[in-house]
Amino acid sequence: GNAHVKTSSDSVWSYGTFPQYVNLKGSSSGATTTDNTVIYTSGDISAYNIHNFVNTSATDPMDVYVSDDGTNYLLTPSAVRLHDATATGTFVLTIPAGDMGTLEGKFTRIRVLKDGATAETPALRYFHGVK
Numbered sequence: 612g613n614a615h616v617k618t619s620s621d622s623v624w625s626y627g628t629f630p631q632y633v634n635l636k637g638s639s640s641g642a643t644t645t646d647n648t649v650i651y652t653s654g655d656i657s658a659y660n661i662h663n664f665v666n667t668s669a670t671d672p673m674d675v676y677v678s679d680d681g682t683n684y685l686l687t688p689s690a691v692r693l694h695d696a697t698a699t700g701t702f703v704l705t706i707p708a709g710d711m712g713t714l715e716g717k718f719t720r721i722r723v724l725k726d727g728a729t730a731e732t733p734a735l736r737y738f739h740g741v742k
Contacts, residue, residue: 635659640734643725650733651723655681659739662714662721666706667734671727675704675712681719715742 639651650673656662666673676684705726706712714721725733 635739636737638734638736639723640732642732644728644730646725646728648725648733649722650725650735651721651737653721653737653739655719656721656739657717657719659741660715660717661740661742662716662718663711663738663740664706664714664723665711665736666708667736668708668725668731670708670729670731671725671733672705672707673733673735674724674726675706675714676722676724677714677716677718678720678722679718684720684722 635656641648641650664673664675678684704712704714723735723737
C-alpha cells in the first residue's frame with residue numbers, strides 16, 4: 612500500500628494517528644558533530660505498519676530511510692506519497708528538531724540519520740506498532 616507521512620509538534624500521546632497498540636518502543640542518542648550519522652537502525656519491523664519518531668534534539672533535523680529487504684536502504688530520505696484531502700505529491704520525511712514524524716506502511720527496517728553538523732547529542736524516541 613501507499614505510505615503516509617505527517618510531522619507534528621504535538622505530544623506523541625495526543626497525536627491522532629498514534630498506534631492503538633505500541634509493540635516496540637525505545638530511544639537512541641549519541642554525541643556527534645557529523646552530518647548523516649546513523650542515530651537509529653531498527654530490527655525487523657515487518658510486523659508493524661505505523662512508525663512514530665520524536666526528534667528531541669535541540670537543533671538538527673533527522674532523515675528517515677526505509678528498507679524493503681532489510682539490507683538496502685533508499686539512497687535519499689524516504690519519499691512517500693500523500694493521498695488525502697489536503698495534500699498530494701511526494702514528500703521527504705525529515706523530522707525537525709523538537710517535532711514528531713509518523714510513517715505509515717510495511718517495511719523490513721528503518722534507519723534514522725542526523726541531518727546537520729551541529730555539535731549536539733541527537734536524541735530520538737521511536738515507536739513501532741499496529742494501527
